[in-house]
Amino acid sequence: MVIQQQNTPHLKLKERIFEVDLLRGSAIVLMVIFHFCYNLAVFDWWDINTNTQLEWRIFRRIIVSGFLLAVGMSSYLVYSQQIRWLKLTKSTLKLIVVAWLITVGSVFMYPNAWVYFGIIHFIAIALPIAALFSRFPNxxxxxxxxxxxxxxxxxxxxxxxxxxxxxxxxxxxKTIDLVSFVPWIASVLIGIYLMHKSLFNLKIKNNKLTNSLARLGQHSLAIYILHQPIMYGIMFAIAKI
Incomplete structure:
Protein backbone atom coordinates (compact mmCIF):
# COMPACT_ATOMS: atom_id res chain seq x y z
CA MET A 1 0.00 0.00 0.00
CA VAL A 2 1.45 3.35 -1.00
CA ILE A 3 1.36 5.91 1.78
CA GLN A 4 0.76 9.47 0.71
CA GLN A 5 2.77 12.09 2.51
CA GLN A 6 0.75 14.01 5.10
CA ASN A 7 1.39 15.95 8.28
CA THR A 8 0.79 14.42 11.68
CA PRO A 9 1.92 15.48 15.15
CA HIS A 10 2.93 11.94 16.07
CA LEU A 11 5.38 10.85 13.41
CA LYS A 12 7.05 12.04 10.29
CA LEU A 13 5.66 10.01 7.41
CA LYS A 14 7.60 8.83 4.41
CA GLU A 15 6.32 7.63 1.08
CA ARG A 16 6.52 4.14 2.54
CA ILE A 17 7.10 2.89 6.06
CA PHE A 18 9.91 0.35 5.95
CA GLU A 19 8.90 -1.46 9.14
CA VAL A 20 5.30 -1.95 7.97
CA ASP A 21 6.49 -3.35 4.64
CA LEU A 22 8.90 -5.59 6.55
CA LEU A 23 6.11 -6.86 8.79
CA ARG A 24 3.87 -7.56 5.82
CA GLY A 25 6.70 -9.21 3.90
CA SER A 26 7.62 -11.43 6.84
CA ALA A 27 3.99 -12.48 7.18
CA ILE A 28 3.70 -13.40 3.50
CA VAL A 29 6.88 -15.53 3.66
CA LEU A 30 5.55 -17.36 6.71
CA MET A 31 2.21 -17.86 4.96
CA VAL A 32 3.92 -19.39 1.91
CA ILE A 33 5.75 -21.79 4.25
CA PHE A 34 2.49 -22.62 6.03
CA HIS A 35 0.63 -23.32 2.78
CA PHE A 36 3.54 -25.39 1.46
CA CYS A 37 3.38 -27.60 4.56
CA TYR A 38 -0.41 -27.74 4.34
CA ASN A 39 -0.17 -28.95 0.74
CA LEU A 40 2.27 -31.66 1.77
CA ALA A 41 -0.39 -32.91 4.16
CA VAL A 42 -3.12 -32.67 1.50
CA PHE A 43 -1.14 -34.96 -0.81
CA ASP A 44 -0.29 -37.31 2.11
CA TRP A 45 3.41 -36.49 1.88
CA TRP A 46 3.60 -35.35 5.52
CA ASP A 47 1.51 -36.57 8.42
CA ILE A 48 0.49 -33.28 10.04
CA ASN A 49 -2.78 -31.53 10.81
CA THR A 50 -2.54 -27.74 10.64
CA ASN A 51 -6.07 -27.34 12.03
CA THR A 52 -5.68 -29.30 15.27
CA GLN A 53 -1.99 -29.45 16.20
CA LEU A 54 -1.10 -26.67 18.64
CA GLU A 55 2.18 -25.64 17.03
CA TRP A 56 0.53 -25.14 13.63
CA ARG A 57 -2.39 -23.22 15.15
CA ILE A 58 0.07 -20.89 16.90
CA PHE A 59 2.06 -20.52 13.69
CA ARG A 60 -1.08 -19.52 11.79
CA ARG A 61 -2.08 -17.01 14.46
CA ILE A 62 1.32 -15.34 14.25
CA ILE A 63 0.91 -15.00 10.48
CA VAL A 64 -2.62 -13.60 10.65
CA SER A 65 -1.67 -11.22 13.45
CA GLY A 66 1.16 -9.83 11.33
CA PHE A 67 -1.09 -9.15 8.36
CA LEU A 68 -3.85 -7.56 10.41
CA LEU A 69 -1.57 -5.38 12.50
CA ALA A 70 -0.17 -4.09 9.19
CA VAL A 71 -3.71 -3.33 7.99
CA GLY A 72 -4.36 -1.21 11.06
CA MET A 73 -1.02 0.60 10.89
CA SER A 74 -1.34 1.32 7.17
CA SER A 75 -4.90 2.56 7.65
CA TYR A 76 -3.74 5.03 10.27
CA LEU A 77 -1.04 6.37 7.98
CA VAL A 78 -3.41 6.79 5.05
CA TYR A 79 -6.66 7.89 6.66
CA SER A 80 -5.91 9.45 10.06
CA GLN A 81 -5.87 13.01 8.71
CA GLN A 82 -8.62 12.62 6.14
CA ILE A 83 -10.65 9.72 4.79
CA ARG A 84 -10.21 9.74 1.04
CA TRP A 85 -13.39 7.94 0.08
CA LEU A 86 -12.48 7.31 -3.55
CA LYS A 87 -9.20 5.61 -2.59
CA LEU A 88 -10.93 3.65 0.17
CA THR A 89 -13.67 2.51 -2.20
CA LYS A 90 -11.19 1.39 -4.86
CA SER A 91 -9.07 -0.49 -2.33
CA THR A 92 -12.11 -2.21 -0.83
CA LEU A 93 -13.54 -3.18 -4.21
CA LYS A 94 -10.18 -4.64 -5.26
CA LEU A 95 -10.14 -6.76 -2.12
CA ILE A 96 -13.71 -7.92 -2.74
CA VAL A 97 -12.79 -9.02 -6.28
CA VAL A 98 -9.70 -10.85 -5.02
CA ALA A 99 -11.73 -12.49 -2.25
CA TRP A 100 -14.26 -13.71 -4.81
CA LEU A 101 -11.51 -15.12 -7.02
CA ILE A 102 -10.03 -16.92 -4.03
CA THR A 103 -13.42 -18.43 -3.20
CA VAL A 104 -13.97 -19.62 -6.77
CA GLY A 105 -10.45 -21.03 -7.03
CA SER A 106 -10.72 -22.82 -3.71
CA VAL A 107 -13.93 -24.54 -4.81
CA PHE A 108 -11.92 -26.33 -7.52
CA MET A 109 -8.85 -26.96 -5.36
CA TYR A 110 -10.63 -27.95 -2.13
CA PRO A 111 -14.29 -28.74 -2.99
CA ASN A 112 -15.06 -29.95 0.55
CA ALA A 113 -13.25 -27.15 2.36
CA TRP A 114 -13.43 -24.10 0.10
CA VAL A 115 -12.80 -20.60 1.40
CA TYR A 116 -15.89 -18.55 2.21
CA PHE A 117 -14.40 -16.06 4.69
CA GLY A 118 -10.62 -16.12 4.64
CA ILE A 119 -8.12 -13.40 5.44
CA ILE A 120 -8.75 -11.37 2.25
CA HIS A 121 -12.52 -11.52 2.83
CA PHE A 122 -11.88 -10.32 6.37
CA ILE A 123 -9.61 -7.45 5.28
CA ALA A 124 -12.21 -6.32 2.73
CA ILE A 125 -14.57 -5.71 5.66
CA ALA A 126 -11.94 -4.58 8.16
CA LEU A 127 -10.37 -1.91 5.92
CA PRO A 128 -13.36 0.50 5.91
CA ILE A 129 -13.72 -0.03 9.67
CA ALA A 130 -10.03 0.71 10.18
CA ALA A 131 -10.32 3.84 8.04
CA LEU A 132 -13.15 5.12 10.23
CA PHE A 133 -11.32 4.36 13.49
CA SER A 134 -7.99 5.73 12.26
CA ARG A 135 -9.05 9.17 13.45
CA PHE A 136 -9.89 7.78 16.90
CA PRO A 137 -6.87 5.62 17.83
CA ASN A 138 -7.53 5.64 21.58
CA LYS A 174 -14.42 -27.35 7.22
CA THR A 175 -12.52 -24.64 5.35
CA ILE A 176 -8.85 -24.16 4.60
CA ASP A 177 -8.93 -20.51 5.67
CA LEU A 178 -11.32 -18.95 8.18
CA VAL A 179 -10.70 -15.61 9.89
CA SER A 180 -13.49 -14.87 12.34
CA PHE A 181 -14.43 -11.20 12.65
CA VAL A 182 -14.24 -11.61 16.41
CA PRO A 183 -11.60 -11.62 17.80
CA TRP A 184 -9.41 -10.75 14.78
CA ILE A 185 -10.77 -7.23 14.32
CA ALA A 186 -8.90 -6.50 17.57
CA SER A 187 -5.54 -6.89 15.78
CA VAL A 188 -6.53 -4.26 13.22
CA LEU A 189 -7.73 -1.81 15.85
CA ILE A 190 -4.64 -2.30 18.01
CA GLY A 191 -2.48 -1.77 14.92
CA ILE A 192 -4.04 1.67 14.53
CA TYR A 193 -2.99 2.62 18.04
CA LEU A 194 0.51 1.20 17.62
CA MET A 195 1.17 3.42 14.63
CA HIS A 196 -0.51 6.41 16.30
CA LYS A 197 1.96 6.15 19.18
CA SER A 198 4.89 5.20 16.93
CA LEU A 199 5.26 2.04 19.03
CA PHE A 200 6.27 0.07 15.95
CA ASN A 201 9.05 2.49 15.03
CA LEU A 202 11.80 -0.05 15.70
CA LYS A 203 14.50 1.54 13.49
CA ILE A 204 15.37 -1.79 11.89
CA LYS A 205 18.59 -1.63 9.92
CA ASN A 206 18.50 -2.12 6.18
CA ASN A 207 20.31 -5.19 4.92
CA LYS A 208 19.80 -7.68 2.11
CA LEU A 209 17.36 -9.78 4.12
CA THR A 210 15.21 -6.97 5.49
CA ASN A 211 15.20 -5.14 2.15
CA SER A 212 14.08 -8.30 0.36
CA LEU A 213 11.30 -8.91 2.89
CA ALA A 214 10.16 -5.29 2.62
CA ARG A 215 9.99 -5.56 -1.18
CA LEU A 216 7.86 -8.69 -0.81
CA GLY A 217 5.64 -6.74 1.57
CA GLN A 218 5.05 -4.12 -1.10
CA HIS A 219 3.57 -6.85 -3.33
CA SER A 220 1.98 -9.03 -0.66
CA LEU A 221 -1.48 -9.12 -2.23
CA ALA A 222 -0.19 -10.35 -5.60
CA ILE A 223 1.99 -12.95 -3.87
CA TYR A 224 -0.96 -14.08 -1.78
CA ILE A 225 -3.13 -14.55 -4.86
CA LEU A 226 -0.53 -16.45 -6.89
CA HIS A 227 1.54 -18.53 -4.50
CA GLN A 228 -0.98 -21.19 -3.53
CA PRO A 229 -2.32 -22.00 -7.03
CA ILE A 230 1.27 -22.29 -8.27
CA MET A 231 2.42 -24.52 -5.42
CA TYR A 232 -0.72 -26.65 -5.49
CA GLY A 233 -0.52 -27.00 -9.27
CA ILE A 234 3.10 -28.15 -9.15
CA MET A 235 2.38 -30.66 -6.38
CA PHE A 236 -0.71 -31.92 -8.17
CA ALA A 237 1.33 -32.49 -11.33
CA ILE A 238 4.02 -34.34 -9.34
CA ALA A 239 1.37 -36.50 -7.68
CA LYS A 240 -0.02 -37.51 -11.07
CA ILE A 241 3.35 -38.58 -12.43
Missing part, protein backbone atom coordinates in the same frame (compact mmCIF):
# COMPACT_ATOMS: atom_id res chain seq x y z
CA UNK A 139 -11.08 4.43 21.01
CA UNK A 140 -9.72 1.79 18.63
CA UNK A 141 -7.39 0.50 21.35
CA UNK A 142 -10.17 0.33 23.94
CA UNK A 143 -12.51 -1.53 21.60
CA UNK A 144 -9.72 -3.85 20.47
CA UNK A 145 -8.73 -4.83 24.01
CA UNK A 146 -12.39 -5.17 25.03
CA UNK A 147 -12.98 -7.44 22.06
CA UNK A 148 -10.08 -9.70 23.08
CA UNK A 149 -11.15 -9.89 26.72
CA UNK A 150 -14.82 -10.59 26.04
CA UNK A 151 -13.88 -13.24 23.48
CA UNK A 152 -11.55 -15.00 25.89
CA UNK A 153 -14.24 -14.91 28.59
CA UNK A 154 -16.72 -16.43 26.17
CA UNK A 155 -19.06 -13.43 26.28
CA UNK A 156 -18.94 -12.85 22.54
CA UNK A 157 -18.50 -15.34 19.71
CA UNK A 158 -19.16 -15.66 15.99
CA UNK A 159 -20.02 -19.36 16.33
CA UNK A 160 -23.84 -18.86 16.34
CA UNK A 161 -23.58 -16.99 13.03
CA UNK A 162 -21.30 -19.70 11.63
CA UNK A 163 -23.71 -22.45 12.68
CA UNK A 164 -26.62 -20.56 11.11
CA UNK A 165 -24.62 -20.16 7.89
CA UNK A 166 -23.75 -23.86 7.78
CA UNK A 167 -27.40 -24.79 8.20
CA UNK A 168 -29.03 -22.18 5.93
CA UNK A 169 -26.31 -21.31 3.41
CA UNK A 170 -24.90 -24.85 3.20
CA UNK A 171 -21.29 -23.77 3.52
CA UNK A 172 -18.85 -26.58 4.40
CA UNK A 173 -18.13 -27.26 8.06
Missing amino acids: TALIIGITCLITYQLGWISMRPLWEWSVHHLHIPT
